[in-house]
Amino acid sequence: MFGLTLIAVFVLGAIFYTAARSRAVTIGGDIPQQLHSRPNYHGLLAFLLASLAGLAVLVIVWTAWGSFIESQFVAHILDAQPELSPIEVELVLNDARALAGGGIASKTDALREQIAAEIGGQTVLHHYGTMALSILAAALAGLWCLKSAHIGWRARNRSETVIRRILALMAVIAVATTGGIILSLIFETLNFFNNIDWQVHKFLFGTTWSPLSGVQAGKLDPEKVGAIPLFAGTLLITVIAMLVATPIGLFAAIYLSDFASPKVRAWAKPMLEILAGIPTVVYGFFAAITLAPFLRNSGESIGLSIASESALAAGIVMGIMIIPFISSLSDDVINAVPQSLRDGSYGLGATKAETIRQVVLPAALPGIVSAVLLGISRAVGETMIVVMAAGQGANLTANPLEAVTTVTVQIVMLITGDTEASTAAGPAFTLGFTLFCVTLLMNVVAQRIVRKYRELYD
Structure with a gap:
């Protein structure tokens, strides 16, 4: 009605x-x-x-x-x-x-x-x-x-x-x-720290994450709320994803904007952007069913022990998912570089490759940084691929061949569990607030970089 x-x-x-x-x-x-x-x-x-x-x-x-x-x-x-x-x-x-x-x-x-x-x-x-x-x-x-x-x-x-x-x-x-x-994040974060007697260092620098296993009368055990394994896993998977997505996405954008013919660009760019429309659960299923067994079998053939759920599998698939975000935005900013800059470089005798490397890319750097930052934000916030391909255990390791988990996965597990909401909400919101602060800091740094280089080409 x-x-x-x-x-x-x-x-x-x-x-x-x-x-x-x-x-x-x-x-x-x-x-x-x-x-x-x-x-x-x-x-x-x-x-x-x-x-x-x-x-x-x-x-x-x-x-x-x-x-x-x-x-x-x-x-x-x-x-x-x-x-x-x-x-x-x-x-x-x-x-x-x-x-x-x-x-x-x-x-x-x-x-x-x-x-x-x-x-x-x-x-x-x-x-x-x-x-x-x-x-x-x-x-x-x-x-x-x-x-x-x-x-x-x-x-x-x-x-x-x-x-x-x-x-x-x-x-x-x-x-x-x-x-x-x-404000809701701050309020719940303060409640969480009050619940662990304001032992903030235990959360920021602790290496054991199992907050709901030590609950007694609604009080959390400060020794089991260390978030370092979660942020280490998030960083590891994000780095792997960006190592896959950034070069492929950027090189694809350079090819489509300056080297591809109009006919090739007309079908290649839409095909590339189709990747952005695939649901993340499909990526996770592909990582768990196809890529993870392939990596495990390949590792066994050369003597490497690769877990069935690994940061490498999750990072590679997540990087494939992020490629269209970086390539599409980078292509737009590269095409937005004034043609006069290219013509001036050609007039000085530079080749097309030299023009792209020394003129176009520096001029398009602010937009490229923004595209990479968007890709990082997408990787940090991804949940389904990590759940299906990287595992859910809080494992502190720098080895991409082992299983890890991320902040967003643990937030979902805490909120959807059968523990009392008031107890589980504290760790979940605190993780969210910490992740918010980290991404905000990344945004500030990226904006400074963009502002610094944009002044040179305006």
């Missing part, structure tokens, strides 16, 4: 767009130049006001009314059975919703059936009442816009003001969301 109401609001806005535009044409008469704003702006303003008014009422009424109804049902349940815990109350409410929707409940009794009957009536009233109020708000806003239209009506100024405020609101939401994420 929410989606249907949303569609109805936008359809009504489109109707008011047509009506307002037609009214503006009528007001202008034989001399449309006397209108302050073109008829299209009159229509745009009516569409914006009607749609925003209906959308605002829809979101506010839907949320507030739904919360009020749920609180009434919770109060009813507690009045009938005051001994129930919050979880039991939620279970009763879920069973009543299932019964009201014609589903199967875990338990059926008089209270659940009574709540289900009330939910059915309240839901109908909630849905259709919200729809009516939303459409009414949209209609009133559209009619006000039609009534206010006249020759001097500043529809263009008003519509641009509305659009500007919408864009500002989107920016505020984006910033607020980022701030909320950071």
Whole structure:
């Protein structure tokens, strides 16, 4: 019903767009130049006001009314059975919703059936009442816009003001969301350090990671929260991936931009970028089923012991996955280098290879650094390939032939485990916050490099 109401609001806005535009044409008469704003702006303003008014009422009424109804049902349940815990109350409410929707409940009794009957009536009233109020708000806003239209009506100024405020609101939401994420990470990190008696060095420099094995009465064992193996595994796999992706991606970009014919480029670049559309679980399956056994058998043939789950297999496949990110972005920035730089180099007698090496690549360095940084971020945040190809054990080693794990894999394991959420959330959020700080530092360093070299070629 929410989606249907949303569609109805936008359809009504489109109707008011047509009506307002037609009214503006009528007001202008034989001399449309006397209108302050073109008829299209009159229509745009009516569409914006009607749609925003209906959308605002829809979101506010839907949320507030739904919360009020749920609180009434919770109060009813507690009045009938005051001994129930919050979880039991939620279970009763879920069973009543299932019964009201014609589903199967875990338990059926008089209270659940009574709540289900009330939910059915309240839901109908909630849905259709919200729809009516939303459409009414949209209609009133559209009619006000039609009534206010006249020759001097500043529809263009008003519509641009509305659009500007919408864009500002989107920016505020984006910033607020980022701030909320950071604050939640900080809050949970502080709780985690408080749980281990502020022995921060145990987390930063410890070499044993098994936080849930030493839980006693909700307290974590500081000796088992050492994150060094996780970050070492993350670094090892990321380095292997970038050693695969960076040269292949960069050389592919150079070939496509300066050496390949238009016909070859027309099919080669889309084929290369198809790699970006393959799901990561497919890459992980390929690494676990095809590449890992191949590496193990190849190692045995020359006397090397390679684990079935190794950092090498995960890193190679992850590097293949990252190739299109680096090649596509590098190709774009190489093509963006002014042709005048190439012509000047050719005029001085340089060959194409010398021009690319000494002129084009230095000029495109900021964009290439950004592409590599994006690839590193993609590698650091990858989970599925590591789970399937590198293992889940926190093994501190620099040997790429052994099994390792990464920060993101351990976060998933902690959050999806059967341990109490309040206990598992601390280590998971702390790992996330530490990884956030590391990637932020990498971004700062990369931006300094970009800024330094960009000044030479602007």
